[in-house]
Amino acid sequence: MSDTLVYVLGALVAAAAGLWAWRRHHPASFWYGVGFPARAVWVYLTWSHVAGGCKLTRRRRAWRLTLDALPVVGPAARSAASVVEYKRRMRRVDIDRAPRLGLIRPTPIGWRLPVRLHDGQIPADYAAVAERLAHAWRVHAVRVLETRPGRLVLVATRTDPLAEVAAVAESADLLTVRPGRLEDGRAWVMDLRTVPHWMIVGATQSGKSNLANAIIAGLSPQPVALVGFDLKGGVEFTPYAPRLSALGTTRTECVALLSDLVAELENRMALCRAHGARNVWTLPESVRPVPVVLLVDEVAELFLMADRTEKDEVTRTGVALLRVAQLGRAFAVHLIVCGQRIGSDLGPGVTALRSQLSGRVCHRVNDPETATMALGDLDPDALDAARVIAAETPGVCVVAGQDGSWHRARSAYLPEQAAEHAATTYAHLTPPWEQVTSTTTPAALPDRPSWTGEQAA
Numbered sequence: 001m002s003d004t005l006v007y008v009l010g011a012l013v014a015a016a017a018g019l020w021a022w023r024r025h026h027p028a029s030f031w032y033g034v035g036f037p038a039r040a041v042w043v044y045l046t047w048s049h050v051a052g053g054c055k056l057t058r059r060r061r062a063w064r065l066t067l068d069a070l071p072v073v074g075p076a077a078r079s080a081a082s083v084v085e086y087k088r089r090m091r092r093v094d095i096d097r098a099p100r101l102g103l104i105r106p107t108p109i110g111w112r113l114p115v116r117l118h119d120g121q122i123p124a125d126y127a128a129v130a131e132r133l134a135h136a137w138r139v140h141a142v143r144v145l146e147t148r149p150g151r152l153v154l155v156a157t158r159t160d161p162l163a164e165v166a167a168v169a170e171s172a173d174l175l176t177v178r179p180g181r182l183e184d185g186r187a188w189v190m191d192l193r194t195v196p197h198w199m200i201v202g203a204t205q206s207g208k209s210n211l212a213n214a215i216i217a218g219l220s221p222q223p224v225a226l227v228g229f230d231l232k233g234g235v236e237f238t239p240y241a242p243r244l245s246a247l248g249t250t251r252t253e254c255v256a257l258l259s260d261l262v263a264e265l266e267n268r269m270a271l272c273r274a275h276g277a278r279n280v281w282t283l284p285e286s287v288r289p290v291p292v293v294l295l296v297d298e299v300a301e302l303f304l305m306a307d308r309t310e311k312d313e314v315t316r317t318g319v320a321l322l323r324v325a326q327l328g329r330a331f332a333v334h335l336i337v338c339g340q341r342i343g344s345d346l347g348p349g350v351t352a353l354r355s356q357l358s359g360r361v362c363h364r365v366n367d368p369e370t371a372t373m374a375l376g377d378l379d380p381d382a383l384d385a386a387r388v389i390a391a392e393t394p395g396v397c398v399v400a401g402q403d404g405s406w407h408r409a410r411s412a413y414l415p416e417q418a419a420e421h422a423a424t425t426y427a428h429l430t431p432p433w434e435q436v437t438s439t440t441t442p443a444a445l446p447d448r449p450s451w452t453g454e455q456a457a
């Protein structure tokens with residue numbers, strides 16, 4: 001009884017919040033005005049029933065007034081016997097108690113509902129019945145998010161937000177791009193300062209190049225140096241050449257550029273050491289070197305060798321890429337590696353490289369092993385979600401990296417002309433490669449003396 005009262009009050013508060021949001025932000029939106037408050041009331045009022053159907057309730061003993069306990073009227077009501085009778089009719093019965101709900105909040109395409117878990121329950125119990133919840137609530141999907149000990153948030157989406165994704169406005173944050181939307185309707189944010197290196201996999205025509213274009217277009221207006229490795233003979237990245245500080249289209253060119261980058265990493269290390277900084281972000285702005293983002297299209301081409309004569313070059317490429325990945329985070333050199341398959345079958349070093357690429361984007365893949373390679377260390381549900389991406393929905397992918405959780409997402413379709421336009425518009429921001437790779441430590445800042453045992457003595 002008390003739960004029902006709490007839910008009715010919660011529903012009224014949610015309805016008031018919905019009306020307030022509507023008046024303030026979305027005066028023309030039916031969802032915020034009428035749809036959400038009505039849905040919120042319905043969700044609260046039917047929760048016990050829905051939770052019971054999904055087997056999320058707990059059986060408890062509780063005192064309940066039964067119908068035969070109607071008040072006794074007339075002279076008999078005053079007799080002691082009737083009081084005893086009345087008590088007898090209050091019975092201890094078994095009831096199914098649903099998990100407690102928090103305050104429901106609207107989202108543009110659904111709602112978020114906090115839930116307090118019953119003792120002994122885990123978020124996986126809710127993830128397992130997410131489809132049942134979606135049917136009960138008549139929505140497209142329900143996801144379990146933001147789990148904390150004893151609590152979680154159920155996110156319901158009324159329609160598939162990935163059916164059509166419009167371009168998302170970019171933020172002003174350095175090294176951040178918003179290539180599309182997540183399944184819960186939020187913008188998909190790729191923040192290279194939080195997750196420095198990304199691996200993007202997908203079968204042919206799955207939307208990898210579109211995502212790479214969106215990343216180039218998003219980074220073009222920012223004060224960063226872009227470098228492209230395009231082993232498809234340059235057909236993908238050559239149109240963006242005006243905004244690229246360097247472009248490698250053969251393995252030999254890529255190895256040369258990689259050795260420049262490794263040397264530059266050493267320059268940046270020396271600069272940080274001289275200033276007593278742990279990374280370039282703690283350096284004074286006047287001496288901070290420009291961030292570098294290296295995009296590699298079809299990484300397998302860097303590792304494949306036709307005969308033994310190429311072995312040396314392949315090994316040097318692998319080692320240099322690995323060094324860039326290992327040291328890049330602190331020194332603002334970021335990797336975005338695309339490929340159809342990035343597996344150990346490409347050669348030694350690829351597994352180590354993959355483990356450094358903590359941001360993962362898995363588009364539609366041809367074989368389950370590729371999905372496992374990209375997302376294997378995550379929730380098995382992420383793998384299932386990646387395996388069922390349809391060929392008719394290029395750009396749909398499973399993204400992991402930012403906060404440890406995974407999301408279904410889709411990049412917004414970006415015509416190549418739009419990305420080329422961005423590249424030419426911001427061509428004046430392109431730092432020359434020689435400038436990018438010539439960070440020096442000022443003479444006035446001699447290297448700090450290295451620590452010796454004698455100093456301690």
Ligand SMILES: Nc1ncnc2c1ncn2[C@@H]1O[C@H](COP(=O)(O)OP(=O)(O)OP(=O)(O)O)[C@@H](O)[C@H]1O
Nearest residue numbers: 202203204205206207208209210394395411412413
């Ligand atoms: N987010 C998207 N929304 C709608 N259509 C898309 C999206 N991404 C890609 N496409 C369409 O899918 C097609 C294939 O995309 P794309 O070239 O990016 O795939 P790919 O994985 O790079 O393929 P390949 O490996 O063969 O180069 C493109 O013609 C594009 O029109």
